[in-house]
Amino acid sequence: MKARFTSARWGRRATSAVLAGLLTVGALTACGGSSDDSATxxxxxxxxxxxxxxxxxxxxxxxxxxxxxxxxxxxxxxxxxxxxxxxxxxxxxxxxxxxxxxxxxxxxxxxxxxxxxxxxxxxxxxxxxxxxxxxxxxxxxxxxxxxxxxxxxxxxxxxxxxxxxxxxxxxxxxxxxxxxxxxxxxxxxxxxxxxxxxxxxxxxxxxxxxxxxxxxxxxxxxxxxxxxxxxxxxxDFEAVTAPGFLSGLKSGWSAFVTSLSVLVTVLGAVLPFVAALALVLVPLLWWLRRRRAGRLPLVAPVAQPAGPAPPSAG
Incomplete structure (x- = not known):
């Protein structure tokens, strides 16, 4: 009886030892794998x-x-x-x-x-x-x-x-x-x-x-x-740029002459067109006026009302 109990106890110890070894190997393997992955x-x-x-x-x-x-x-x-x-x-x-x-x-x-x-x-x-x-x-x-x-x-x-x-x-x-x-x-x-x-x-x-x-x-x-x-x-730069009455008068006269020159230029450019229009419009207006006058009806003289008849001699 004692021998049978001892044998069973040793069997349990052997089984525990084997399981512990397997767990240890698995843990070491996992650690090694994680280390390899990290290194990679x-x-x-x-x-x-x-x-x-x-x-x-x-x-x-x-x-x-x-x-x-x-x-x-x-x-x-x-x-x-x-x-x-x-x-x-x-x-x-x-x-x-x-x-x-x-x-x-x-x-x-x-x-x-x-x-x-x-x-x-x-x-x-x-x-x-x-x-x-x-x-x-x-x-x-x-x-x-x-x-x-x-x-x-x-x-x-x-x-x-x-x-x-x-x-x-x-x-x-x-x-x-x-x-x-x-x-x-x-x-x-x-x-x-x-x-x-x-x-x-x-x-x-x-x-x-x-x-x-x-x-x-x-x-x-x-x-x-x-x-x-x-x-x-x-x-002289100073004479050109110096303010005063004479400088203003000179500038005003220069502007007036420039404006007058521009006006004359514009008139000279427009005058030929005005002359051409006048050659066409003047005869046309004269003809229209004569035609209108020809179409007016003749007005008959107004008859004077007859006066009272003179009295006849008796």
Whole structure:
């Protein structure tokens, strides 16, 4: 009896041990499978969401790597856009324009615009020229132009664009790095969805980069070159523009003469048509009047009433 009880007890222990071993092996297998799946997910291609997160975080990383505005301004120096305006009274308009063109070529500049006007009289002439010269030669060019005639007016101005220059340049560098990062991600894309999403992002950033590059180029051109506008006249600018009774009278008379000339021109243009209409309408009206008069009925003379008969003689 005792031996039978011992044998049954050992049988139960053996069964329990086997079950415990199986459970342990199953747990280890499950852990190993999850570890393999995790490793596979980490080693495989990143999904589109990870590409998008990496692409969008690139701009933040670029902005974080940009130096401070103070350091950037110190590195590029001060950027100024300089301009000048001159009014000159000259003896000969064409001669002064020729000398200004020569000065512009001598200073390494170009003539942007040139407008010369000639009036009815020889002294009634004026004109405007605009030239672009290197900013470093602006003062020397102005000094040479002042010798062309008598300076009636002079104005120079400077605009500080250092902040805009530094900001645009930093944004160009940041966007250039961002575009390159998107290109690298496109080379590593593993699915069509990832490729489409990254190409859309690349097109948007490339368009923004092109716009920023154009703005930076424009700023560089404005800083590198200075425009000079020269107004030329053979008359005194002050006498032409000075207000007063004589100036108003001259302007009024000029307007009256102009209006009278326009009126005479209009009358001369209309007169042939009026004459042609008169040749047609005058005979027509005369004929209609004669016809109407012929159709009027003749009025018979009105009979006078008879008076009382005279009395007969008895």
């Amino acid at each position: 997910a980490d080693s495989g291609g990143a999904p589109a969401a990870q590409y998008d997160a990496a692409a969008k975080s690139g701009g933040d990383a670029d902005r974080a790597s940009v130096v401070s505005p103070e350091s950037a301004r110190a590195s590029v120096g001060q950027k100024l856009v300089r301009r000048a305006n001159l009014n000159l009274k000259v003896d000969s308009l064409t001669g002064a324009a020729q000398r200004i063109r020569a000065i512009a070529a001598q200073q390494g500049g170009v003539v942007v615009t040139e407008e010369l006007y000639s009036g009815e009289q020889a002294h009634d002439t004026s004109g405007t020229m605009t030239i672009n010269v290197p900013a470093t030669s602006l003062d020397a060019t102005i000094a040479l132009i002042e010798k062309v005639g008598d300076v009636q007016f002079r104005n120079t101005s400077s605009e500080d664009v250092t902040a805009a220059y530094v900001d645009t340049e930093a944004r160009v560098k940041s966007m250039t790095a961002s575009v390159q990062r998107i290109r690298d991600l496109i080379a590593k894309a593993s699915t069509v969805n990832d490729l489409v999403a990254l190409e859309n992002e690349l097109s948007q950033r490339q368009a923004e980069l092109d716009s920023l590059t154009a703005q930076l180029t424009n700023l560089k051109d404005q800083v590198a070159e200075s425009p000079i506008t020269i107004s030329l006249s053979t008359d």
